Amino acid sequence: MSKIVSSLTSFFDRLSISKKLAFWYGLSLFVMLSLFGYFLYETFHQSIHHNYDRHLRFEAEQLLPHIDTTGDSLSIDLTGYSRNAALKSGVEYGTYVRLYNQEDSLIYKSPNFVDVKQPLNTGIPDRPEEYSFSSQWQDLPARTLFYPIMDDSGQLCGWLEVTGFEWTLHEELSRFRQYLFVLIAISVAFSILGGYWLSRRALTPVASINEAAKSITATDLDKRIPVNYQVKDELTDLAETFNMMLNRLQKGFEREKRFTSDAAHELMTPLSSMRSDAEIMLRKPRSKEEYQETIGRMLTEVRKMSEMVHLLLQLSRVESVHRSKPDIVSVSRITEAVADQHQESAQAKNISIQTQIDPELQVRAHEAYIEEVINNLLENALKYTPEGGSIDLQLKRSSGKVVLHLSDTGIGFDEQTKKHLFERFYRANQRDVQENRGSGLGLPLVKAIVELYNGKIRAYSEGQGEGSTFVVEFPLAKDKGA
Secondary structure: OHHHHHHHHHHHHHOOHHHHHHHHHHHHHHHHHHHHHHHHHHHHHHHHHHHHHHHHHHHHHHHHHHEEOOOOOOEEOOOOOOOHHHHHOOOOOOOEEEEEEOOOOEEEEOHHHHHOOOOOOOOOOOOOOOEEEEEEEOOEEEEEEEEEEEOOOOOEEEEEEEEEEOHHHHHHHHHHHHHHHHHHHHHHHHHHHHHHHHHHHHOHHHHHHHHHHHHOOOOOOOOOOOOOOOOOOHHHHHHHHHHHHHHHHHHHHHHHHHHHHHHHHHHHHHHHHHHHHHHHHHOOOOOHHHHHHHHHHHHHHHHHHHHHHHHHHHHHHHHOOOOOOOEEEEHHHHHHHHHHHOHHHHHHOOOEEEEEEOOOOEEEEOHHHHHHHHHHHHHHHHHOOOOOOEEEEEEEEEOOEEEEEEEEOOOOOOHHHHHOOOOOOOOOOOHHHHOOOOOOOHHHHHHHHHHHOOOEEEEEOOOOOOOEEEEEEEEOOOOOOO
């Protein structure tokens, strides 16, 4: 038995979703219609018995006036009885009557009992009340009613047994049962076919999603699953979810591809320079000073490459979706700490850093990344502000946002430079920019961090030599007491 159940389960598991749905449609309808049909059939069956009992009761009441209960014993005289013919009729249309006294002794039976080949076995009731039941007699369904006979004082003095055949009624029942079976079978068949058609139609978008998903490869991530926006259902949500997943995958692949390309491109120049220096030094013996000078140049290039790789890795981590959940951090505290760290560098260049920081401004972010943003912006301001200049740092609350406003009196930039300011490895062609060491990754890293926390960054300048202003906005987190 367990093997059969296991085989059926395995077979069912291999069916397609549309076939499973059609099967469950049919099975559910079959169960409901079967229960309804059984209830309807039993109700009709009991109604037929109830109506036939009324017929038998009528026959018994027609016989009561012909039964004498005044003497010491019961007697019956059917002379002049209008339905005497029924008491003599055969199996199909006859009415069979027997009379019992109080001692359950048979004192009369109708003439048609003479031709009976099979005795009618009945049991007299224990209580003085009507009692009816069905039985199989002479190969036909029969119905028997025991009718209590009372004397003038209301005492039970005997029983009148009236029996008739329900064969015509049972034929109707049999026909009704057949109709039910046929209707249930047709309904279940139509439900299976209709359910299969509907499920196939409903699951048609799944096939298109499947085909589109198969056609998408690692080198072709710009494809998307078609979405029918005129129909808003679970499959539309599924397609949109797949497309969002593909967007994330495409961004991830592009991020890794860009990281590899940028690293290869930017590291090629210092590596070529180091290789050239090494090959030149190995052509013939050199003096100690020449070796030291060459090693010094190579060490400078190594430091540049290390800084570049560090920034690239930072940028890659920021853009990665795999990171810990951000906490609520105090931007006010972080800004004060970073500004204090740069005071010494500013004093060395005779640059004043003016700060105006509102207390207890909080955002939901990673503390290290917020520190990276402020640190990079201050470093750039110090790097490109000449001696004797000034830097103004403000942190304020504005319309549910934390706004960082950093202005300097540095070299500034023109409109052309502004368009490329946040591009990777971009460095303006201004002499003041090229003379300072840099990788062109600081501002792209700042922009990536700001956008990571749904913030915005903007840059302004009146032109070269007119200073610059950077404005950073973060959504304000709820206060601790809120």
